[in-house]
Amino acid sequence: MLTADRLIAAAIMAMSAYFMWHATILPIGWNGMTGGPGGGAFPFWLSAIMFACAAGILIRSYAGKTEYSGNFFDPETLQSVATVAIALVITIAVMSWLGAYVALPLFMVWYLKIFGHHGWLLTAILSIGTPIFLFFFFEVTLKILLPKGLTEPFFIPLYAAFF
Template sequence: MLTAERAIAAGLMALSAYFMWHASALPIGWNGMTGGPGGGAFPFWLSAIMFAAAGGIILRSLWVEIADEGPFFDPETLGAVIAVSVSLVVTVALMPFAGAYIALPLFLLWYLKFYGRHGWVLTLSITLLTPVFLFFFFEVTLKILLPKGWTEPLFIPLYAMFF
């Protein structure tokens, strides 16, 4: 189990370094012209945090003696990891066609209600408020456009209102 933990942490560190390298192609600091962070700021710094967290996992595994509890994934956990991974791949595949404002709420609806078995009030609250938050945070505040796919014409009145 310890070997698997270290291997996954090392893989996350490599993936984080790759993401930071690509994000640094865009400005990662404060952009004085637009009055906000550069286009690569959030991907870069979130990847840096992921890199540090994975490094912490490796350091902890070296300093703390962890009892070997058997396989890293039992069959039930492996099924859950596969189900969520497949749903995330489907969500990413939907984004160019349906857009972020359709794909993400569909993922949240599936994850919260059908996979997590949460109540309808919580599920619908998060599912409906997340796209609203994302629109105002990314598009209105940061001026970073998210993919909209076939829903692009529905945003024209909002663009007229906020831009």
């Protein structure tokens, strides 16, 4: 297992370094013209965080602070990972048609309530609160438009209020 940890951590670090290098094609600093970060800021800094996390895994594997018990990939775990991966692919596939603000809450309801067996209160709070947060964070604050799909007409009054 330690060999797998080390190989995967090294691969993620290499991939992160490539993403960081590729993100510098666009400006990664603050863009005074748009009043927000440059186009490469989020890819660069998210890749840097991913690099740091993978480096932490690599360092931890050499420090001897990892303990494994049992099989890492048992059939139940593989089935759960595959189920969530398929649900994410479906969510991404319908995002351009339904829009991010419908597809993401549908995924969250499925993931929290049906797959995770959480209560309706938590499911409702996260499924409603997340799209609201995403709208204000990306569209209002950063002025990055997310796909709306069929719901585009419903956002015209919000655009009039915030832009």
